[in-house]
Amino acid sequence: MTGGPDLRVRLGALELAHPVINASGTYDVLAVAGEHGLGAVPFSCYVPKTVTPEPRPGNPPPRITETPSGIINAIGLENPGIEAFIADLPRLAGLPVPVVISVGGARPADYLTVVGRMEERLADAGAGPLPPIPGYELNVSCPNVAAGGLSIGADPEALYELVSAARPLTARLLIAKLTPNVTDIVAPARAAAEAGADAVSLVNTFKALVLDPASLRPFLGNRTGGLCGPAIRPIALRMVAEVAMSVDLPLIGMGGVTSGLEALEMIACGATAVAVGAATLADPRAPQRILEELRAELAARRLAGLDDVRGKALRDS
Amino acid sequence: MSATRDRPDGCGPVGADVVSRPVVESRTFGEWTLVSIDAPTVASVARPGQFVMLAVPGAVFALRRPLSIHRVRGDRIALLIERRGAGTRRLADMAAGAQVELSGPLGNGFDIGSSGSALLVAGGVGVAPLQFLADELRARRIPSWTFVGLRGETHLPLLAALDLPAQTVATEDGALGIHGTVVDALEASPASAAAVEKGAVVYGCGPLPMLFALRDWASVHGLTGYGSLEAHMACGTGACHGCVVATTRGYLRVCADGPVLPLEIIGEAIVTAGGAR
Numbered sequence: 001m002t003g004g005p006d007l008r009v010r011l012g013a014l015e016l017a018h019p020v021i022n023a024s025g026t027y028d029v030l031a032v033a034g035e036h037g038l039g040a041v042p043f044s045c046y047v048p049k050t051v052t053p054e055p056r057p058g059n060p061p062p063r064i065t066e067t068p069s070g071i072i073n074a075i076g077l078e079n080p081g082i083e084a085f086i087a088d089l090p091r092l093a094g095l096p097v098p099v100v101i102s103v104g105g106a107r108p109a110d111y112l113t114v115v116g117r118m119e120e121r122l123a124d125a126g127a128g129p130l131p132p133i134p135g136y137e138l139n140v141s142c143p144n145v146a147a148g149g150l151s152i153g154a155d156p157e158a159l160y161e162l163v164s165a166a167r168p169l170t171a172r173l174l175i176a177k178l179t180p181n182v183t184d185i186v187a188p189a190r191a192a193a194e195a196g197a198d199a200v201s202l203v204n205t206f207k208a209l210v211l212d213p214a215s216l217r218p219f220l221g222n223r224t225g226g227l228c229g230p231a232i233r234p235i236a237l238r239m240v241a242e243v244a245m246s247v248d249l250p251l252i253g254m255g256g257v258t259s260g261l262e263a264l265e266m267i268a269c270g271a272t273a274v275a276v277g278a279a280t281l282a283d284p285r286a287p288q289r290i291l292e293e294l295r296a297e298l299a300a301r302r303l304a305g306l307d308d309v310r311g312k313a314l315r316d317s
Numbered sequence: 318m319s320a321t322r323d324r325p326d327g328c329g330p331v332g333a334d335v336v337s338r339p340v341v342e343s344r345t346f347g348e349w350t351l352v353s354i355d356a357p358t359v360a361s362v363a364r365p366g367q368f369v370m371l372a373v374p375g376a377v378f379a380l381r382r383p384l385s386i387h388r389v390r391g392d393r394i395a396l397l398i399e400r401r402g403a404g405t406r407r408l409a410d411m412a413a414g415a416q417v418e419l420s421g422p423l424g425n426g427f428d429i430g431s432s433g434s435a436l437l438v439a440g441g442v443g444v445a446p447l448q449f450l451a452d453e454l455r456a457r458r459i460p461s462w463t464f465v466g467l468r469g470e471t472h473l474p475l476l477a478a479l480d481l482p483a484q485t486v487a488t489e490d491g492a493l494g495i496h497g498t499v500v501d502a503l504e505a506s507p508a509s510a511a512a513v514e515k516g517a518v519v520y521g522c523g524p525l526p527m528l529f530a531l532r533d534w535a536s537v538h539g540l541t542g543y544g545s546l547e548a549h550m551a552c553g554t555g556a557c558h559g560c561v562v563a564t565t566r567g568y569l570r571v572c573a574d575g576p577v578l579p580l581e582i583i584g585e586a587i588v589t590a591g592g593a594r
Contacts, residue, residue, distance in 0.1 A: 028556035031573065032333050049558075057568055057587060064559030065549045066380045066404070073551070078558045078568065230378050258378065281551040282380055283372065284420070285335055 005298035006305035007291075009044075009272050011250045012173050012198035014098065014134045016044040016273060019306060020263065020291045023228075023254050023277030024102040024139065024177075025049045025075065030091060032284065038094045042287035045273070046097055046131075048085075050104035050139045053113040055081035059144060060221035065210060070229030070256070071278050072210050074144040074222035077104050082117050089121075093129040100175065104139045106148040108162045111138055115169045135173025138166065138197075141204035143181060143226040150204070153179040156191035163195035175252065178202040180232075180239055189243040201252035201275065202243060203236045229278035230256040237269050244270020245314050258286060260293020267306055268313040332359070332421045333554045335372070340415045341393060347474030349442065350398045350409035357392040359421050365429070365450035366545050366577040369396070369421030370553040373404040374411060382408060383550045383572065385446035385522070386422060397478060399442040423553055424576045427520055427543055429453060435461040436512040436540070437481070438531055440499055440523020441472065444479060446545050446576075447522055451481050462508045462517070466499025466527065467492075483508060499523070500530040513538045519580060521545070525562075532580045542580045546571045563587045 007018035024047040029038060058078025065072055079085065092099060103114045115136055122133060140153035140162065152158045153176075163176055176192035178185065180203035189200050205226025212219040236255020244251055253271030257263050258279040266274045279286035303309055342353040359369060363386050373379040382404050388395040398409040411417060427450050429435075435454050437447045444465055454461045463481040467473065469490030476486065476493075486494030487502035495502040503509040519542025521531040528544040535542055548560035548571040555573030562571055564582040569575060 026552075026557060028552075028554075031552075031555035058558060058561065060563065060586065061561050061568070062549055063561060064551050064557065069378045071380060071551060073557070073559055075558050078561075278378075281557060282378060283335070284333060284552070284554070 004295055005303060007295060009306060011175075011252070011272055014045075014173050017097075018044045018291055019267065019271075019273040020287055020294070021045040021252065021273050021275050022047055022280065022287070023275040024137065026277035027280050029095060038092070039096055041095060041097055042291065044097055045100055046092075046095060047100045047102050047137055047275075049079055050077050050102040050142065051079050051082050051085045051114055052077060052104045052106070053082050053110050053117075055079065055084065062220055063222070065219060067208075067210060067227065067229075068231060070227050070231035071281060072208050072220065072225040072227050073205070074220045074225035076144050076222060077142055077149075082114050086117070086121050089130050090128050092131040095131045098132045098134045100135050100137050100173070101133060102137045102139050102177075104142060104148065106145065108152065108158070108165065110148065111162055112165055112169060115166050119170055133172070135175060135198070136166075136170065137175040137177050137201060138162065139177050139204070141177050141179030143179065143205055143207040143224070144222055150179040150181055150207075153177070153188060153204075154182045156187040159188050160191040160195045163192050163197050167196040173198045175199045175201050177204055178243075179204050180235065180255075181207050185239040186242055186246045189247045189249075193247045193249050197249065199250045199252060199272075200243065200247065201254065203232070203239055203255045206232055206235070228256065230258060232256050233262065237265060240266060240271050241269040241314055244311060257290065260290050260295070260297050263290055263294050264297050264309060265313075267310050270311045270314055272310070332362075332423050335418050335420050337416050337418050340411045340413055340417055342413055343411060344478070345409070346478045347471065348400050349475050349478060350400070351387070351395055351478050352398055352409070352411060353390075353393045353395045354417060354419070355392055356394050356419065359386075359419070360389045360392050360394050363389055363394065363422040364426035365453050366426030366446050367422035367424050368446075368576060369394070369419045370423060370550075371396070371408055372418035373407050374415065374417065375407060376404065379404055380551050381420070381553060383423075383547075383553055385449075385545070385576070387445045387448050388452060389449060397442060397445040397448075420553065424572055425574070427545070427577050429457070429459070432459050432518040434512065434515040434517040435459055436509065436517040436519045436542070437461060437463045438499055438503065438519065438521040438523075439463070439465045440527035441467060442475070443521075443523030443527070443545070443547070444475070445522070447520060448479060448481065450520055455482060460515070462512045464499050464502050464506070464509070466502065466523070498530065499527060500534050503534055513540065516540065518542050521580065528580070528583055529585065532583055535580055543577050544580045544583050545577045546575050546583070
């Protein structure tokens with residue numbers, strides 16, 4: 001074999017060139033394509049910001065701030081709605097990687113509306129070029145919206161219902177993005193698997209609170225927000241491991257990964273792919289660096305590919 | 318010079334790449350430090366009102382800090398850093414010779430094309446981008462008046478970092494100049510009356526309450542202008558929608574839609590179908 005370790009991974013029917021993808025809402029390929037065009041995307045798969053049926057203005061500011069080894073945010077699923085999203089999709093047509101649509105809503109029917117509308121557009125070959133769209137990530141875990149979001153993801157029965165209803169609408173990959181704001185992360189993962197999900201991604205952010213030190217009032221316009229970044233990584237790692245031991249589905253692990261070694265740890269805990277979010281916000285070069293470090297980690301350990309390490313932390317020896 | 322540095326295809330800002338550049342000079346004025354960085358590429362294309370994102374040196378994990386370009390001299394850019402928290406303290410502590418990782422110039426600058434005369438209004442460290450603007454206006458021989466509002470006695474050292482035309486100072490504690498806010502000073506000063514007379518374009522930068530007051534003052538006096546906003550930012554390039562500000566056009570991103578916005582659109586809250594929020 002030439003060119004070092006084999007980094008290809010498979011999420012159901014979707015083969016990716018390497019395991020590093022972006023966490024939804026932390027990277028906008030069009031916003032950063034300025035200097036180098038679409039070809040320079042550092043991820044093997046692009047997950048745009050969550051889209052809902054209707055436009056959402058998002059939460060009042062302030063929406064984001066730094067915390068010790070982390071970031072708290074409450075964007076509130078700001079997005080232009082599915083119709084404007086679809087109208088804008090041809091701009092991604094030159095993207096060299098597949099696009100997984102992140103789907104959100106205030107109620108289960110919203111998710112079905114978005115998936116149904118995307119399927120219509122994808123079936124309409126005459127409507128112009130699109131990037132390859134191999135699937136959907138159901139964002140049932142946003143902590144910053146009043147309705148929907150994590151209220152679905154934290155309730156295994158509601159999640160089962162939603163995934164079951166979405167399943168017949170598409171033959172494409174269906175990923176359930178789980179919330180860590182639960183006592184038992186395995187229950188919703190199992191519900192998603194039983195309802196026909198092809199993969200689960202975890203974790204979304206941890207519901208959290210920061211105060212304005214001067215006023216001693218909540219700093220964020222939404223009062224609470226979602227915590228991400230290195231501060232949550234050991235908890236995310238534990239949750240990925242728990243799901244990997246209990247559910248036979250490919251996992252997208254995420255939560256505070258900032259280095260190739262940390263990506264490898266996610267994989268050792270059972271993840272197939274690793275999503276990067278906070279690290280990209282802190283340093284736009286992070287995704288590329290993480291990938292290079294991951295390659296170097298495998299080479300240094302004389303491993304031919306990721307299959308040799310996946311789940312290593314879960315075994316007895 | 319083009320009005321916007323976005324690519325014609327609408328794909329994002331130029332300047333998002335990270336480069337490592339040396340600090341060449343650092344001078345402290347009370348709570349503020351003027352840091353000069355050798356950054357020829359940024360210096361050659363930057364326009365007043367644009368900003369750079371600076372990585373916090375030595376931090377284990379930190380968001381980059383957005384800082385307005387305060388001045389451009391040859392190959393150097395100068396940044397006026399206020400010590401607010403751990404990140405800005407580390408940045409202000411950078412000595413000559415230190416390497417700093419930065420991206421820029423980012424955002425949209427001030428529109429100076431149509432200015433017959435200009436009224437510059439700063440609140441505290443909001444004066445940072447207005448120095449660069451004043452330098453540009455001076456080079457174009459556009460008559461300008463400057464108002465600088467400071468909290469009080471402890472903020473006076475900031476003035477030594479500045480070189481502004483026709484400067485009026487206001488302090489909230491009355492330590493220097495007009496006793497009151499910078500907008501109180503606009504009401505009281507003959508210099509602002511002259512600016513109103515000439516139909517000057519207003520350029521403001523400072524905290525939101527100051528910009529609201531300036532917006533209302535400009536409106537009453539029939540002046541139009543621009544406000545440069547500050548916000549907690551994460552990506553700096555428009556991706557994360559973390560730094561938005563309420564406007565009459567909905568939430569706009571300070572980093573990518575701003576930081577300079579028409580003064581009259583800056584709002585206390587957006588209005589949606591459900592009412593103000």
